[in-house]
Amino acid sequence: xxSLSDAQHQAVLRVIAEHRSRPGPLIEIxxxxxxxxxxxxxxxxxxxxxxxxxxxxxxxxxxxxYHFFRNHPVGRHVVRLCQAESCQAMGAxxxxxxxxxxxxxxxxxxxxxGAFTLxxxxxxxxxxxxxxxxxxxxxLGRVTPQSFDDMVAAGQRRT
Amino acid sequence: xxxxxxxxxDASALSxxxxxxxxxxxxxxxxxxxxxxxxxxxxxxLYWLEPLVExxxxxxxxxxxxxxxxxxxxxxxxxxxxxGAHPLSLGLTEEIPYLKSQQRLxxxxxxxxxxxxxxxxxxHGGYQGLRRALAMTQAEIVQCVLDSGLRGxxxxxxxxxxxxxxxxxxxxxxxxxxCNADEGDSGTFSDRMLMEGDPLALIEGMTIAGxxxxxxxxxxxxxxxYPHAYATLNEALNAARQAGYLGRDVLGSGRQFELEVRLGAxxxxxxxxxxxxxxxxxxxxxxxxxxxLPAIKGLFGQPTVVNNVVTLASIPIILARGAAYxxxxxxxxxxxxLPLQLAxxxxxxxxxxxxxxxxxxxxxxxYGGGSATGRPIRAVQVGGPxxxxxxxxxxxxxxxxxxxxxxxxxxxxxxVVAFDDTVDMAQMARYAMEFCAVESCGKCTPCRxxxxxxxxVIDRIIGGVERERNLILLEDLCETMLQGSxxxxxxxxxxxxxxxxxxxRDDFHAGTRH
Numbered sequence: 004x005x006s007l008s009d010a011q012h013q014a015v016l017r018v019i020a021e022h023r024s025r026p027g028p029l030i031e032i033x034x035x036x037x038x039x040x041x042x043x044x045x046x047x048x049x050x051x052x053x054x055x056x057x058x059x060x061x062x063x064x065x066x067x068x069y070h071f072f073r074n075h076p077v078g079r080h081v082v083r084l085c086q087a088e089s090c091q092a093m094g095a096x097x098x099x100x101x102x103x104x105x106x107x108x109x110x111x112x113x114x115x116x117g118a119f120t121l122x123x124x125x126x127x128x129x130x131x132x133x134x135x136x137x138x139x140x141x142x143l144g145r146v147t148p149q150s151f152d153d154m155v156a157a158g159q160r161r162t
Numbered sequence: 163x164x165x166x167x168x169x170x171x172d173a174s175a176l177s178x179x180x181x182x183x184x185x186x187x188x189x190x191x192x193x194x195x196x197x198x199x200x201x202x203x204x205x206x207x208l209y210w211l212e213p214l215v216e217x218x219x220x221x222x223x224x225x226x227x228x229x230x231x232x233x234x235x236x237x238x239x240x241x242x243x244x245x246g247a248h249p250l251s252l253g254l255t256e257e258i259p260y261l262k263s264q265q266r267l268x269x270x271x272x273x274x275x276x277x278x279x280x281x282x283x284x285x286h287g288g289y290q291g292l293r294r295a296l297a298m299t300q301a302e303i304v305q306c307v308l309d310s311g312l313r314g315x316x317x318x319x320x321x322x323x324x325x326x327x328x329x330x331x332x333x334x335x336x337x338x339x340x341c342n343a344d345e346g347d348s349g350t351f352s353d354r355m356l357m358e359g360d361p362l363a364l365i366e367g368m369t370i371a372g373x374x375x376x377x378x379x380x381x382x383x384x385x386x387x388y389p390h391a392y393a394t395l396n397e398a399l400n401a402a403r404q405a406g407y408l409g410r411d412v413l414g415s416g417r418q419f420e421l422e423v424r425l426g427a428x429x430x431x432x433x434x435x436x437x438x439x440x441x442x443x444x445x446x447x448x449x450x451x452x453x454x455l456p457a458i459k460g461l462f463g464q465p466t467v468v469n470n471v472v473t474l475a476s477i478p479i480i481l482a483r484g485a486a487y488x489x490x491x492x493x494x495x496x497x498x499x500l501p502l503q504l505a506x507x508x509x510x511x512x513x514x515x516x517x518x519x520x521x522x523x524x525x526x527x528x529y530g531g532g533s534a535t536g537r538p539i540r541a542v543q544v545g546g547p548x549x550x551x552x553x554x555x556x557x558x559x560x561x562x563x564x565x566x567x568x569x570x571x572x573x574x575x576x577x578v579v580a581f582d583d584t585v586d587m588a589q590m591a592r593y594a595m596e597f598c599a600v601e602s603c604g605k606c607t608p609c610r611x612x613x614x615x616x617x618x619v620i621d622r623i624i625g626g627v628e629r630e631r632n633l634i635l636l637e638d639l640c641e642t643m644l645q646g647s648x649x650x651x652x653x654x655x656x657x658x659x660x661x662x663x664x665x666x667r668d669d670f671h672a673g674t675r676h
Contacts, residue, residue, distance in 0.1 A: 026462065031442030034386075034425055061445075068446040068603075071386050071428035083387075087348030088543055089579045091593070092506035093534065116581070125547075125597065126346055127387050128209060128354040129174050131209035131511030133503065140389045144177035 007046045014039045015047045019054035029055060029065055033072055042073045059145060060106045078113040079119040083137045086123045089130035093145075098134050099123070101148045116158050165243050165398030166218035170273065172205035172358050174351070175389040180213035183386055186234040187215070191301030194238055203228065203329070204429075206273035207513025208676020219245050234371045246317065260529060265491060265513045267499045268476045278397040280405040283362040289407065295370045303374040305332055306473035309485035316342055316433070316470030317545065317574040317650075319563050327567040328457035329375040332465035337377040338440065339368050340460070341474055343384040343391070344426050344433040346548025349577030353471035354502040355513055357384070358389040360396035360475070365421060367474035369412060370481055371467050374581040378423040381461070383438050386428055395423050404458025406495055408554055430601035434664045435468040435651050437603060448603045449649045470575070471574035472501060491517035496562035506543075506579035507533045515669060518562040526557060526580060537582040543590075547597050548654035550661035551590065570661065572654075582623065586668035589661045592620040598655040609652025612643040616659070623670050637663065 007015065018035035022028040032051060036043050043066050052062045066072050084102055086095055099110075106114045106121060113120045129135035132144030138154060169184040170176075186202060191198045206214060214227035216236075223247040226237060233250060240248040252258055266272075272349045275282040283289065295303050306321030329337055341364065345353040356364060370382045384392055399421055402408045410418050424442055426432050432441045436450035441463050476498065479487025480488045489497045498520035502525060504511045510533035514520075526532070526539060534537050544561075550571040552559070559565055565575050581590075595616030602609045616639055623632045640656035640663075647653040662669070 015615075027442055027444035030427060030441065031424070031444070034427070064446050065444070068448075069427035069429050070325070088503040088547060088590070088593070088596075089349045089577075091590075092579055092581045092585065124387060124428070125601070126348045126350075128345060128351040128504065128578070129177050130349045130351055131173050131207075131508075132177055132212075133506060133511075135177065137387070142173050142175060142177040 004045045007044060007050070009042065012026050012050065014086060016054070019051060027064065027096055029057070030069075033066060033069075036054055040106055042076050059097065065068060067161050075077060078117050081120045081122060082154075083122045083124040083127070085125070085127050085129070085133070085135045087126040087130075089126075090134040093133035095134040096152065098146060098148065104146075105152060113119070116159070164199045165574065166199050166201055167243075168201050168216040168491050169213065169224065169272065170202045170205045170220070171202035171277070171390070171394070172212075172273075173354065173388070174209055175205050175212040175214070176390065178212050178228065179653060180207075182231045183213045183215065183229050183234065186231040187602075190234050190238050190261050196238070196243060198243065201276050202302075203275065204272045204277055205355060206255065206261060207269070207355060208258065208510070209512045210510050211252065214252075214255075217243055220531045221254070223255045225255040225258065226250040227252060244327065245390075260510065260512070260514075264515050265478050265517050266473055266497050267488065267491070268363070269360070269513060270357060270479070271363065271500050272355055272513075277361055277394055280362065280401050280407070286632055287482065288362055289366055289480070290374075291478035292366050292370055292407070295373055296413060296417070296480045300330055300374050300376065301557050303370065303481070306481060310474055310480045310488040312480060312488065313491070313494070313496070314470055315472035315500065315562070315575065316475070317347075318574075319573070321467060322473055325457050325469070326371065327466050328376055328455070328525055329377070329465045332458060334465055336337070337465045337467075338461045339371045339375065340439070340469075340547070341368055341376045341378040341380070341382040341471060342389075342433060342435060342438055342468055343382050343471050345385060345388075345471070345575065346430040347435045347548075347575050347577050349505040349543065349579035350575045352353050352513060352576065354388055354391050354505050355501075356471055356475050357388070358394050359653060361395050362389075362397075362402060363475040363478055364461060364471055365398060365402050365408070367477035368421060369408065370477050371469070371474065371554060373412070373417050375465075375467055377467065378418045378420065379443055380419065382421065382423045383426060383432070383442055384423050384542065385432075392423060392425065399423070402648040429603075430597075430651075431603045431651055432435060433652065439466065440470065440592070442555065446603070448605045453646060456493045469592045470516075472575075475591055484673040489515050493517070493560075493562055495562065500561070500576050501574075502561065502576045504530050504578050504580075507535055507539070507582045508580045518560075519559050519643040521557070521563055522552065522559050522578070523557040525561065527576060530580065533580060533582045535584075537584065539580050540549070540583040540585055541581045541587065541590075542576070543579045543581070543622075545572045546577050548572075548650060548657055549574050550657045551576075551663070551665065553665040570657075570664075572657065587669040588620065588624050591670075592624070594655055595620060598651060602651060606646070606648040606652060608643045608646040609648070609655070612639055612652060613655060615639060616643075616655075620670075625654050629670070633663070
């Protein structure tokens with residue numbers, strides 16, 4: 004297990020201090036850590052456990068239960084491609100195949116240039132404009148292979 | 163005098179370029195020295211016309227759409243600020259047939275008002291329900307909700323008033339009101355539209371619930387996939403607090419109610435109410451065995467109201483206009499209106515709020531205009547990933563709780579996903595099991611193991627391995643999951659699979675299609 008850098012450790016402690024007095028704070032804290040570090044490092048688990056007087060197993064159990072939390076770094080942009088029924092009805096399977104080919108990766112992987120991580124997601128609530136994807140916080144609708152490629156080109160320019 | 167222009171901030175409208183359109187309008191107005199005031203509303207829910215730009219004229223709002231940034235200069239040139247003719251002109255918004263024929267009660271203000279403005283909310287009838295409620299006893303408020311016939315719009319359709327009555331009757335000081343905003347069903351977005359387009363309706367509904375049952379704290383459990391709704395809700399909460407509609411002394415009544423948004427973390431199961439409560443407590447979203455019901459032992463072990471967004475957002479109008487007004491919409495035991503959501507392979511996708519009783523065919527063809535691809539609609543999944551697939555031969559079914567149950571389907575949260583005739587239904591059956599395997603909380607065996615075995619059995623059937631024997635095995639497995647699972651995820655995943663076995667069995671014969 005890679006240990007936390009000083010800056011990471013301080014960031015985790017800050018997030019704990021901010022939320023620990025609220026009822027049921029663990030998930031809020033994990034959101035805070037992931038927002039601040041980009042992921043929830045394995046080495047943050049014992050720090051959080053101690054801060055909340057929980058066992059490491061309890062914290063680990065929560066981190067791993069939720070699809071949104073990840074324990075490894077990701078690319079500069081996270082692309083979440085909807086794979087649910089409505090998007091499937093409008094070609095999401097074909098779009099996923101295209102996206103994987105274009106980026107040279109499978110779901111849950113990061114492109115070699117470190118620009119994109121590709122994740123499946125089950126519904127973004129954009130079902131009247133299927134197929135949909137979310138890149139970082141931005142939602143896109145009626146995505147085509149062409150518009151996907153345009154998005155990739157724009158994302159590669161931004162570092 | 164400046165002219166009001168509306169450009170939606172709704173997430174779907176933004177996904178089609180509404181932000182760039184808004185910027186282009188601002189820039190063009192500056193260049194032309196036109197006096198305009200840009201208002202960022204929710205969406206009217208006519209998504210094939212988004213980004214939909216509206217101009218406030220003397221005789222009503224005039225619509226143009228779908229507008230792209232490159233259209234903006236020509237709109238100004240055509241004098242659209244005075245309703246000038248343009249190829250994108252749609253006439254008066256309220257006269258567009260898709261909208262005009264609807265019966266919008268719960269979503270009446272969505273797309274109309276500035277979502278986070280308390281003043282605009284009140285100008286459109288907001289907070290009348292809360293004022294009425296504050297003049298009533300707790301029992302009277304609960305009776306009003308009971309009399310309205312309102313049933314939970316999240317999917318389970320349990321009478322809302324009965325839940326509230328149970329919580330009210332608990333002689334315990336600390337109670338909670340929670341809103342399930344974990345709208346995870348594919349094909350549904352009415353919760354999102356409400357939270358982005360009229361968040362104060364949800365806030366008012368929760369405040370009324372809190373006063374009715376004696377809860378001082380509420381939580382909105384919002385899915386993390388909705389960052390736009392998160393921002394809008396928090397803005398609206400601040401606005402409500404500043405205007406005295408939330409806090410220690412709601413409107414000087416001496417009653418206290420506070421409200422907070424909590425984010426989920428990408429787990430479909432957390433839309434199940436007990437799993438949602440676990441998650442709100444900061445734990446793994448594993449479901450709880452019932453009893454005890456959440457109304458008796460819910461959040462942090464205290465009596466808790468758990469209602470969906472649409473349910474809670476329907477409360478203000480019921481209190482404002484009376485139970486009878488709401489109950490007179492609808493049919494049989496399905497009272498009031500339901501915001502239906504048209505999605506998937508459909509030409510005119512969007513929000514259709516109507517009284518119960520509309521037929522599926524009317525929804526798909528009169529509103530939806532048929533498939534987006536122009537091919538015949540072969541199947542429709544109603545009610546999300548746990549809902550049955552309905553074949554074209556049954557499209558005349560009425561959309562109400564009982565009629566859909568009668569054909570082995572369910573209404574759920576009102577999502578309708580259309581598929582054209584290129585769909586491979588065996589793959590959709592496989593996906594139903596695969597989704598359950600990904601999202602199972604793992605607490606009970608039929609769901610955790612059954613879903614994985616289901617994928618394997620379907621793969622064998624599709625691959626032609628002992629097809630007839632494996633079809634029997636799949637039917638048995640569905641029965642086991644249905645009877646033996648602890649909650650609706652494992653217990654209802656068989657519904658889409660069984661409906662495909664019943665109506666689209668030929669698709670399991672590899673090579674006959676595709």
